[in-house]
Amino acid sequence: MAERLTKSAARNVFYGGSAFFFAIFLGLTAHSHYYMVTTSTNATTLSDGVARGKHVWERNSCINCHTLLGEGAYFAPEVGNVWDRWGGKEDPAAAREMLKSWMQSQPSGAPGRRQMPQFNLSDQELNDLADFLQWANSIKRQDWPPNKAG
Secondary structure (H helix, E strand, O other), X not given: OOOOOOHHHHHHHHHHHHHHHHHHHHHHHHHHHHHHHHHHOOHHHOOHHHHHHHHHHHHOOHHHOOEEOOEEOOOOOEOOOHHHHOOOOOOHHXXXXXXXXXXXXXXXXXXXXXXXXXXXXXXXXXXXXXXHHHHHHHOOOOOOOOOXXX
């Protein structure tokens, strides 16, 4: 065995190692994509209302205060499970009305609480936002958030 690593051996180790780890990277990327498409989200539940609700979410920069599935700011509560917290599984109509009433009553003016701004959303936008939050609640979240309070 050689006492030192030759230039060609070092090059072979570099290229071989790079190719090996690049193949691992591609495999993990393919696995993640497969998981997201096949098990995490049920694409048949996506509707025009969900898409419009996501646009309402983005246009009003809700993620600047709230988190959705752990992504976003931690200033306001997690909303990935808001549908469960407001009883959407038992009574979806009541949860939808609660969301609409909550949004329309902001800012609440409660002392000692952070205040959410009034976005003056139309009834259609509120329904679309509810559709989006209901859909976000239905995807497999891998036990996120860790508690019901968000």
